[in-house]
Amino acid sequence: MNTELRAKPPLVIIAGPTASGKSAAAVALAHRLNGAVISADSMQVYRGMDIGSAKITEAERKNIPHYLIDCAEPDEEWNVVRFQKEAARTVREIAARGQLPILCGGTGFYIQALLYDIDFTETEEDAAYREELSAFAAKRGAEALHERLRAADPEAAESIHPHNIKRVIRALEFVRQSGGQRISEHNREQRLKKAAYRAVFFALTMNRATLYERIDRRVDRMFGQGLIGEVTRLRERGFTDRDVSMQGLGYKEVLRALDGQYSMEEAKERIRKETRHFSKRQLSWFRRERDVTWIDRDAFPDENAMLDRMEAQIREELCIFSQETQG
Incomplete structure (x- = not known):
C-alpha cells in the first residue's frame, strides 16, 4: 500500500436500495471487525421520526455505536453540507479510537459527498x-x-x-x-476526484420481485407499529408538509390522508408504490458510482455466507488481520 493511500482514514460503505438489509449487515460486520456505524440516511437524523424512516432500534443496534441518528428536530435545517461535515468528523473520531468506520445508508448523494469530499462552496445567493x-x-x-x-x-x-x-x-x-x-x-466532475478515504464500497442487491416483497412487508410493518400515530403526534406538534422532514416517504402520504385528501388504505398503497420507485432511483444512482462491489443476496445460501464474503474483502483491502493470523 502506497504512503498516500495509507495516510487516508479507512471507511467501509454499505449502500443499496431501501429494505435490502443494509443496517443488519452493517451491525454484523461491526461486531466482526470492531466497527462503529455512521448513518447515511436523510430521514433517520430526525428525532421523533422513527417508524416511517425505518430507524434502527436500540435492540437492533446490538450494542454497536451508531452516529448521525436523532441529531436534528423535524423543523431543523439538515442538508448534505451539514451531513458531510458531521460525517467526516465522526469518521476521524472512530478511526482515532482504533475502530473501523462503517457508513451505512441509501442516500447516495450523502455517501458521494463524504467519499469524494465534494466541494459545496456556495456561489452568491440570489x-x-x-x-x-x-x-x-x-x-x-x-x-x-x-x-x-x-x-x-x-x-x-x-x-x-x-x-x-x-x-x-x-x-x-x-x-x-x-x-x-x-x-x-x-x-x-466532483465524482472524478480521488476518494478521500481508503474505502471498500458495497452495494446490496437482490431479485427485484423479492425486493418489492420486502418493501411491501416493511410498509405493512410500519402501519402495524403505529405510523399513523407517529404522524399524528408530529402534526399536533405543528409540523406540516412545508417542513422538508414531513415530505419524506410515508410521512407526506399519511399526512395527506389525515387531512382527508384520500383514504388511509390509499395512503398505504401510495407508500408502497413510491418506495418501489425510490428503490429504482437508488439502484440507478449506485450503478453510476465508481469502485462499487455489488453483493447479490440471491447468490449466497444464507446471511452468514454473504457476510463472510464481505468481511474477507474488507480485511484484504484494508489490511486488517484477525487475531489468529497475527498470532
Whole structure:
C-alpha cells in the first residue's frame, strides 16, 4: 500500500436500495471487525421520526455505536453540507479510537459527498430568484417546479424527488448562478476526484420481485407499529408538509390522508408504490458510482455466507488481520 493511500482514514460503505438489509449487515460486520456505524440516511437524523424512516432500534443496534441518528428536530435545517461535515468528523473520531468506520445508508448523494469530499462552496445567493421559485411551487405545485428542473437539467431531475423542493430549487439556482452549467455536470466532475478515504464500497442487491416483497412487508410493518400515530403526534406538534422532514416517504402520504385528501388504505398503497420507485432511483444512482462491489443476496445460501464474503474483502483491502493470523 502506497504512503498516500495509507495516510487516508479507512471507511467501509454499505449502500443499496431501501429494505435490502443494509443496517443488519452493517451491525454484523461491526461486531466482526470492531466497527462503529455512521448513518447515511436523510430521514433517520430526525428525532421523533422513527417508524416511517425505518430507524434502527436500540435492540437492533446490538450494542454497536451508531452516529448521525436523532441529531436534528423535524423543523431543523439538515442538508448534505451539514451531513458531510458531521460525517467526516465522526469518521476521524472512530478511526482515532482504533475502530473501523462503517457508513451505512441509501442516500447516495450523502455517501458521494463524504467519499469524494465534494466541494459545496456556495456561489452568491440570489434571494429574489429563490423566493420566485418558492412562490411558483406554492402556486403551481412541486411537480410543476420539478418540470422546470427537468427542462434545465434532466439528469438532476431523475435523481431529485419532485417533493424535495429545496433540492429542486438549489439545482435550478445552480444553473442560473453558474451561467448555465448543470448541477449534474458539477457533481459528475466532483465524482472524478480521488476518494478521500481508503474505502471498500458495497452495494446490496437482490431479485427485484423479492425486493418489492420486502418493501411491501416493511410498509405493512410500519402501519402495524403505529405510523399513523407517529404522524399524528408530529402534526399536533405543528409540523406540516412545508417542513422538508414531513415530505419524506410515508410521512407526506399519511399526512395527506389525515387531512382527508384520500383514504388511509390509499395512503398505504401510495407508500408502497413510491418506495418501489425510490428503490429504482437508488439502484440507478449506485450503478453510476465508481469502485462499487455489488453483493447479490440471491447468490449466497444464507446471511452468514454473504457476510463472510464481505468481511474477507474488507480485511484484504484494508489490511486488517484477525487475531489468529497475527498470532
